[in-house]
Amino acid sequence: MPAPAAAPSPVEAAPPSAESMRDRFVRVASDLLDSDERTAVVLAVITAAAFEDAARRHPHRVIDVGIREQLLVGAGAGLALAGMRPIVHTFASFLVERPFEQLKLDFQHQGVGGVLVSANASYDWPQGGFTHMSPGDVALLDTLDGWNVHVPGHPEEAEALLRRAVAGEGREYVRLSEQANRAPLPVADGRLLTLREGGPDAPVVIAVGPMLDPTAAAVAELHATLLYAATVRPFDAAGLRAAVGPRATADVVLVEPYLAGTSTARVAEALHDVPHRVLALGVPRAELRRYGTRQEHDRAHGLDAAGLRQRIGAFTPGARG
Amino acid sequence: MTVTAHDPSPTPPNGTPAAPFGYDDLPALTARMTGADKHTPSSDSLTDALWVLYDQVLRVDPARPDAEDRDRFLLSRGHGPMSYYAVLAAKGFIDPGVLDGFGTFDSPLGHHPDRTLVPGVEISSGSLGHGLPLGVGTALGLRARGLHAPRVWVMVGDAELDEGSNHEALEFAGAYGLDSLHLVVVDNASTTWGDSRSRAERIAAAGWSLAEADGRDHADLRRACALPHPGRPHAVVARVEPKHPR
Numbered sequence: 001m002p003a004p005a006a007a008p009s010p011v012e013a014a015p016p017s018a019e020s021m022r023d024r025f026v027r028v029a030s031d032l033l034d035s036d037e038r039t040a041v042v043l044a045v046i047t048a049a050a051f052e053d054a055a056r057r058h059p060h061r062v063i064d065v066g067i068r069e070q071l072l073v074g075a076g077a078g079l080a081l082a083g084m085r086p087i088v089h090t091f092a093s094f095l096v097e098r099p100f101e102q103l104k105l106d107f108q109h110q111g112v113g114g115v116l117v118s119a120n121a122s123y124d125w126p127q128g129g130f131t132h133m134s135p136g137d138v139a140l141l142d143t144l145d146g147w148n149v150h151v152p153g154h155p156e157e158a159e160a161l162l163r164r165a166v167a168g169e170g171r172e173y174v175r176l177s178e179q180a181n182r183a184p185l186p187v188a189d190g191r192l193l194t195l196r197e198g199g200p201d202a203p204v205v206i207a208v209g210p211m212l213d214p215t216a217a218a219v220a221e222l223h224a225t226l227l228y229a230a231t232v233r234p235f236d237a238a239g240l241r242a243a244v245g246p247r248a249t250a251d252v253v254l255v256e257p258y259l260a261g262t263s264t265a266r267v268a269e270a271l272h273d274v275p276h277r278v279l280a281l282g283v284p285r286a287e288l289r290r291y292g293t294r295q296e297h298d299r300a301h302g303l304d305a306a307g308l309r310q311r312i313g314a315f316t317p318g319a320r321g
Numbered sequence: 322m323t324v325t326a327h328d329p330s331p332t333p334p335n336g337t338p339a340a341p342f343g344y345d346d347l348p349a350l351t352a353r354m355t356g357a358d359k360h361t362p363s364s365d366s367l368t369d370a371l372w373v374l375y376d377q378v379l380r381v382d383p384a385r386p387d388a389e390d391r392d393r394f395l396l397s398r399g400h401g402p403m404s405y406y407a408v409l410a411a412k413g414f415i416d417p418g419v420l421d422g423f424g425t426f427d428s429p430l431g432h433h434p435d436r437t438l439v440p441g442v443e444i445s446s447g448s449l450g451h452g453l454p455l456g457v458g459t460a461l462g463l464r465a466r467g468l469h470a471p472r473v474w475v476m477v478g479d480a481e482l483d484e485g486s487n488h489e490a491l492e493f494a495g496a497y498g499l500d501s502l503h504l505v506v507v508d509n510a511s512t513t514w515g516d517s518r519s520r521a522e523r524i525a526a527a528g529w530s531l532a533e534a535d536g537r538d539h540a541d542l543r544r545a546c547a548l549p550h551p552g553r554p555h556a557v558v559a560r561v562e563p564k565h566p567r
Contacts, residue, residue, distance in 0.1 A: 040465055042458075060465040068489035071454045075490075078458015081443070083389075084465060086458075101448065102486075106455055109445050111437050 021176040022047065022119045024155040028162050029087055029117075030054040033061055038085045039166060044072040046090040047119070073099040077106035080114050085166060092118035092134035092175065100140060107171055108144055115165045115172045122258050122283050123297045124178040126290070135259045135283035138232065141173055142262065148190075149233035150174045151209035151257065156184030157230050164188055173233075177257065179210035179294060187230035192239030198225040203251035203316040204243050208232055208263075211255040211303065218308035222319040224253075232256075232263060237270035249275045251316050255308060256282040279315040281308065342411035344372050344539075350407035354423035354430070366509045366536070366561045367476065368404040373542040374474060374505070375412050383413035386440040392471050393459050395444045397452020398478040398507070399433040406430050406439075414441035450484030452477060453504065457490045460502040472501050479508040479517055479558075488523075494554045495528025502554040503546070504529070507536055510563035521558050529556045536561035 026047065032039045033054050040061040041051060048055075048064040055062035061084075065071045069090065076088035088095065095118045096103065107114055120128075122135045141147045148170055152158035158176055165172035185193055192206070195216070202223045207215035212228050219226055225243055229236065244250045252267050260282030267278050283301055290300065298304040302311055313320065342350065347368060375381070379392045396405055403423070410417040415430075422428035429438035433447025444455055456475040463471050477487065494502050504524075508517045525531040530550030534541045536559030545557040 038466075040462070060461070063461055065489070065493050068493060070450075070486040071457065071489035071493055074451060074454025074486065075458035075461060075493075078455040078460070079462035079465070080458075081393075081455065082459045082462025082466065082468075084462040102451070102454070105445070105448055105451055110455070111445075 018180075019155055020178055021152060021155045021158040021180065022178075023050075024158050025089070025117055025119075025162060025174075025176055026050040028159050029089075032087070032163070032166055033058045036085070036166070037061075038083065040079050040084045040086050042072055042076045042079065042086055042088045044069050044090045044094065046094070069094045069099045070102055073102035074106045076114055077102070077110060077112055080107070080112035081110060085169075086114040087117060087166060088114060089117040089119070091120040091132060092137045093120070093132055096137040096140055096173075097134055103141075103147075104144055108146065113169045113171050115162070115174065117162065117174045117176060119176045119178075121175050121177055123294060126292050126294060126297050129291060130287050130289070137173075137175065138256075138258045139262045141233070142265075147171045147173055147233060148231065150190075150231050152176065152187070152230050153181040153209040153212050153228070154184035155180065157187045160186075160188040161230060164190075175209070175258075177210045179257070181210060181213045185212075185228060185230070187228075190231035190234070190236070192236040192243070193228040194225070194239075194243060195228050196224070196226040198223045198319070200245070200247060201318070203253055203312070203319050204240070205253040205312065206240070206255065206263075206267075208254070208256045211257050214298070214303065214305040214308055215255045217305035218312055221309075222312065222316070224312075224316070224319055232266075235263060235266035235270065237266070240267065240270045244271060244274060244276075247274070249277075251277050251279075253279045253312050253315065254281060255303070256280070257303075259283055259285065277315075279312065281311060341413055342417075344376070344411075346411055347372065347404065347407045350410050350417060350420060351403050353417070353420035354403045354406065365404060366478070366507050366564070367398070367401075368408075369537050369539060369561075370476065370505050370507055370542055370557075370559045371404055371408045373539050373546065374476075375408050377539075377543050378546045379474065380471075381441065383441065386414060389468060390470050393443050393456070393463075393473045395446075395452045395456050395459070395473065395475045396434065396442075397444070397446055397456075397475055398449065398481050399446030400449075400478075402430075402432070402434050405434065409439070409441055415439060449478075449481045450486040453487050453490040453494075456502055456504075457494050457499060460494075460499050463501065464499075469501075472503060474503045474505065476505045476507065478511065479506055479520060480511040480513065482506065482520055483512055483515070491524060491527045491529070495524075498528070498552050499554050500550060500552050504554065504556040505546075506556060506558045508558050508560045511565070517558065517560070524556045524558075529554050531556050531558070533558045533560065535559075 076086040079086040150161040261280040532545035534545035
């Protein structure tokens, strides 16, 4: 039997006309290298080929350290110690999970800032299997202090959030995905966006990043308030409280593209004095141990529109229109 | 040995005021700290290399601890930092009075140093294997900013090189030719599963300039630190008495 063709990378697998968030990241980061002398891009082979032009223009500010992720993060933090604004990039599993202590000590404990940009987060490349999945990245960062977490749902949003992150001084995590919504939203202020008001008794549904399109389809027939978050840390507690308004009790549905329940505690903190129920939807802990396509994984996790509709409907039977 | 010697004199520290204390004062300064007895022997293994660096090699100024053009000294092996604090006090970076509170709730001086609490401390350390990657990034950052004068010095213990993160940094820095980066390995033969000879050979094989020195001999340490190393990072293996006499 002939060997199968090499599996396409997620970028190559995207429709040729569509610019992925990762493509946009390369374009925006290259532009920032041109315009802001304190920026540096640190890579560990992943995506390095796409930065070749920028590296030729800025040989001292585009650094590929090789397949060395502890060094990737440590050197990124060292650049920050020297007064630079590092943009550190690789797949989420090798950016957050493998060098986790470097995030904790080399950035946070040193008291320096930087911008982490991941790709291939939850199951962008199902054919790659669990070694290349990192549904727990946001939950891991939640154990640390002062990391802002951005989960854009569209390349336009990725650009806006990335530019804002690089312009600041803080510790930022920008989680890029191959999955995107059809249209971008104005997300640069980091607040929850209210897309639909569902009335005083309606459940409040929060869709995060690329979960918006399937969530919007799932609740189209429900009386529900629909909120959209592309920045999840800091969590916009005031925005959620405003959406809950004067309700005596609240039903909240979280739809997150990473580990289910990651933001449940933030909802509880925001609504600490409001009796409420939470349905937290996202990627389950259990390994699926399947390859295939993103769409098949959406379905298996109940994160496609049909799965979301069924589970949200069961949670809020009174909301049916 | 992979070094060539033609100018062994280090650049003298610029603008550093006369040290309020000398090398002979270090035991008394160290004695003001109590409570980290477990780390006392290894702390002592660093004393002479620390002193020579601060007294004769590093271009740092306690009056300007954040000066952009300062050399950066990153103590990676942050266990047992009493001799480090003693040297910082001797050189005027910290008031010797704070040594008395070592490890107490209100003291800036813990059993592992915190850069946000102590002037002149470049990195918070304690977990082994973080200093050299941070040093690589610092050297890259200074270079990217066009600051070519400052040099970066990282100090590790020989057993610290058991941590794989160091080898990521050693390989990269050697191949990259990161010549503003310097490494002092204080070797008290405390590594587990390995020996210092193979370690030194590996550093040289990664493309570093390598010098060995008697870690108790100040003139020898100064010589080894001052060796020129154009185009390559430079490592000094400073041998001291074994932690576990054989």
